[in-house]
Amino acid sequence: MRPLGIRGAWLQEPNLFPDSRGSFHEWFRSAAFRKETGHDLNLTQANCSVSRRGTLRGVHFADVPPSQAKYVKCVRGAILDVTIDIRVGSPTYRRWEAVRLDDRNHRAVYLAEGLGHAFMALTDDATVVYLCTEGYAPERERDINPFDPDLAIEWPADIAAVLSEKDAAAPSLKEAEAAGLLPDYADCLAYYEKLRSAGN
Numbered sequence: 696m697r698p699l700g701i702r703g704a705w706l707q708e709p710n711l712f713p714d715s716r717g718s719f720h721e722w723f724r725s726a727a728f729r730k731e732t733g734h735d736l737n738l739t740q741a742n743c744s745v746s747r748r749g750t751l752r753g754v755h756f757a758d759v760p761p762s763q764a765k766y767v768k769c770v771r772g773a774i775l776d777v778t779i780d781i782r783v784g785s786p787t788y789r790r791w792e793a794v795r796l797d798d799r800n801h802r803a804v805y806l807a808e809g810l811g812h813a814f815m816a817l818t819d820d821a822t823v824v825y826l827c828t829e830g831y832a833p834e835r836e837r838d839i840n841p842f843d844p845d846l847a848i849e850w851p852a853d854i855a856a857v858l859s860e861k862d863a864a865a866p867s868l869k870e871a872e873a874a875g876l877l878p879d880y881a882d883c884l885a886y887y888e889k890l891r892s893a894g895n
Contacts, residue, residue, distance in 0.1 A: 696731040696805070699792050702785070703807030703887070704778045705731055706794060707766075711801060720801050722768055723826070732805070734890040736766060740827040746774075746816035751856045753813025754779055754839040754846075754865070757832070759878040760886050762808035766826040772818035773797035776804050777848055779811035781839065783872060784880035791848050796823075808886055809878035813841050815850055837876050838865040845869060 696705045707727075709720040728736050744752065754777075757763045767776060779791040795817075796802055806812055814823065838861065841848060845868050850856060871877050 696727055698731070699778065699794075699804075701778055701780045701787050701790055701792055701810065703810055703883070704792065705805045707803040707805065709801050709803075722801060722803055723766065728805070732807075733887075734893070736764075736805075736826065737828045738826050740830045742825040742827060744823050744825075746821045746823070747857070748816055748819045748821070749854045749857045750816040750821070751813065751841055751850065751858050751862070752815075753777070753862065754781070754811040754841050755813065756781060756809065756811045756837050756839075756878065757829070758835040758837065759809045759882050761829050762835075762878065762883075762886070764806065764808045764828040765812060766803060766805045767796065767812070767814075768801070768803040768824050769796035769798060770822050770824055771798050772816065772821035774814045774816050774821050774823060775851065776814045777812070778804065778806045779813065779839075779846060779848070781811040781868065781871075782809045782878045782880040782883050785883075788880070789846060789868065791846060793849070807883070809880075809883035811839060813848070815854065815856065817851065817854070837871065838862060839868050839871055840865040843867045
């Protein structure tokens with residue numbers, strides 16, 4: 696695992712072992728995860744989504760605490776996975792980082808509580824699995840419009856985006872901030888420290 700440019704986000708790049716039968720790789724190892732993040736992955740829920748090409752899911756996040764950290768991997772096809780810093784007061788507030796996840800390089804992304812997440816399917820039947828630290832709780836779930844010009848996420852221009860009605864109607868970052876819906880950076884740091892302390 697190596698940190699991305701946003702605090703609280705990491706990229707896991709496994710060693711692949713191909714042979715005549717196929718290939719093998721480790722896509723999660725608790726010791727390596729703990730070494731990088733300072734705490735264990737508290738697996739509470741595992742999700743799987745299948746999307747046709749162009750499907751855009753997000754930007755999604757949840758209230759902190761406890762929010763919901765995610766360990767994300769594409770097991771079939773390819774996606775453009777995007778982590779967005781929506782933590783008010785963060786030095787990288789509004790910054791986003793995109794990573795291609797696919798069934799060839801088998802990379803995975805971990806994003807901590809309080810970060811926004813979105814992805815676009817680059818292929819049909821793009822299958823994504825998420826390991827989540829908290830269960831789905833509709834009353835805590837929030838979203839931001841993925842085409843908000845203040846975020847200016849560079850989605851592939853040659854793919855027509857397909858959004859749910861909910862995602863298409865999501866507020867802008869400014870609207871979410873004005874409504875007090877965004878996570879506070881100081882609160883997130885305190886929560887991360889609580890996680891680290893709980894494991895020591």
